[in-house]
Amino acid sequence: MIRLLKQKAGFAAAGLVGCLLFLPTAAPAHLVTTGLGPVYDGIGHLVLTPEDLVPTLALALYCGLRGARTSRYAVFLLPLAWFLGGLIGTMSGLEPAYPLSAASFLLLGILVAADIALPLPVVAPLTVLIGLMHGFLNGLVLKSGPGIAGLLGIMGALFVLVTLATAVVVSLEKPWTRIVVRVLGSWIAASGMLMAGWHLQGAL
Amino acid sequence: MNDQRIRTLHLYLACAAFCLIMPTMAHAHVEQGQAAGFLTGFEHPWSGLDHILAMIAVGLWGAQLGNPAIWVLPIAFPMMMALGGMMGLLGIPVPGVEAGIAVSAIILGLVVLLDIRPNLVIAALLVGFFAIFHGHAHGTELPPGQSGLLYSMGFVIGTGCLHGVGIMIGLIHRYQVGKFLLRGAGAFITVMGCLFLWQAVA
Numbered sequence A: 001m002i003r004l005l006k007q008k009a010g011f012a013a014a015g016l017v018g019c020l021l022f023l024p025t026a027a028p029a030h031l032v033t034t035g036l037g038p039v040y041d042g043i044g045h046l047v048l049t050p051e052d053l054v055p056t057l058a059l060a061l062y063c064g065l066r067g068a069r070t071s072r073y074a075v076f077l078l079p080l081a082w083f084l085g086g087l088i089g090t091m092s093g094l095e096p097a098y099p100l101s102a103a104s105f106l107l108l109g110i111l112v113a114a115d116i117a118l119p120l121p122v123v124a125p126l127t128v129l130i131g132l133m134h135g136f137l138n139g140l141v142l143k144s145g146p147g148i149a150g151l152l153g154i155m156g157a158l159f160v161l162v163t164l165a166t167a168v169v170v171s172l173e174k175p176w177t178r179i180v181v182r183v184l185g186s187w188i189a190a191s192g193m194l195m196a197g198w199h200l201q202g203a204l
Numbered sequence B: 001m002n003d004q005r006i007r008t009l010h011l012y013l014a015c016a017a018f019c020l021i022m023p024t025m026a027h028a029h030v031e032q033g034q035a036a037g038f039l040t041g042f043e044h045p046w047s048g049l050d051h052i053l054a055m056i057a058v059g060l061w062g063a064q065l066g067n068p069a070i071w072v073l074p075i076a077f078p079m080m081m082a083l084g085g086m087m088g089l090l091g092i093p094v095p096g097v098e099a100g101i102a103v104s105a106i107i108l109g110l111v112v113l114l115d116i117r118p119n120l121v122i123a124a125l126l127v128g129f130f131a132i133f134h135g136h137a138h139g140t141e142l143p144p145g146q147s148g149l150l151y152s153m154g155f156v157i158g159t160g161c162l163h164g165v166g167i168m169i170g171l172i173h174r175y176q177v178g179k180f181l182l183r184g185a186g187a188f189i190t191v192m193g194c195l196f197l198w199q200a201v202a
Helices: A002-021 A038-048 A050-066 A068-091 A099-114 A120-142 A147-170 A175-203 B003-020 B034-047 B049-065 B069-089 B097-113 B120-138 B148-174 B176-201
Strands: none
Touching: A038 A050, A038 A120, A038 A147, A050 A068, A050 A099, A050 A120, A050 A147, A050 A175, A050 B148, A068 A120, A068 A147, A099 A120, A099 A175, A120 A147, A175 B069, A175 B148, B034 B049, B034 B148, B049 B069, B049 B097, B049 B120, B049 B148, B049 B176, B069 B120, B069 B148, B097 B120, B097 B176, B148 B176
16 A cells, blocks of 8 residues: 555656656747856856957957066956946846947957057056946846846856966967967957958948 | 566666657747858868968968068958958958959069068068958858858958968978978969969959
8 A cells, every 4th residue: 555655656756847847948039048047147158259258368368468467457357347337238228239349359459469568557447448348238138138147157257267368378488479379369350350340331 | 688677678768758858948049150150251261272372372471581570471461351351341342353362372472482571561561462352352251141250250260370371381491492492382372373363354
């Protein structure tokens, strides 16, 4: 008798689990979700969005070329400014748009390619400006999805990415390795110029 | 086969069937064509011999001229090429694009053949001038449904890799035999450029 009851309870539990597994899941529009929660969705958004990822790496390359002191500022300023911009974006009623990213590509790419030695009082506000702008654009997109938790994920990912990339560039000693970084900058600037062309073509 | 094994087999089959009929997450409007856009752009510079030879000639000339031209020319070229691509996207016409590409192969082949060593600024201007034709002709050929940004990035990186190939070949310049071989490569590029010019004009 007890064995029969246990068997029935087992079937009932299996049926319940089956029903739960067959429940339809959410259908998120316009955002790639990781299925691991909003923080990872934010990380995924940064890593899978070249409009944000490439300028981040370009800024890290530039700060790395400028040295360890400038890089330390970038490691903290960029994620904080990005988060602040994201908060403003989530509260804004504007529609997501990306033409501003082309300006980041172009500006940062030229700075890296030409290895222009800007002083820290200029690089720090520039880092904040880039962070605020991209964070704002992210906030516009993320408000319909992961929201502020997603921004926290992006902030963490930015901290790691900028730390790693600047550390690599700062540690470069041989002249040709710094030239490779500058060539990468020229590629970023060239991509930004073409990106601006695509945007202008769409606007005309 | 005993009953225990049959039961285990049934259990595995049931699990497999269960996994197969599980509903998957429905992503609405997921971006498509991202990877394809990058690959199309990356492949594009490698798809035309005129483009390949001109890019390699830039690398060869840079290696022949030595530092700093070895890195200035491959930096100047993609920037000016992107400017040409932007002009193409905005509908700004550039006369004789195909002929310009062919002439670029002839001139760049000739400078390698004759081992011409102009001022760095003049070398960069010459390379940049021809880059506009290459960008105008090839930088805007985006297949429908693919990402413009990733196509552009792939196109620029593909071109940069061709410069890298040219530079790597050009490193033979440090050997006496290599100098002759390099000039021979310049002659080959010039002859091919003449052939491309013939095709463009005829």
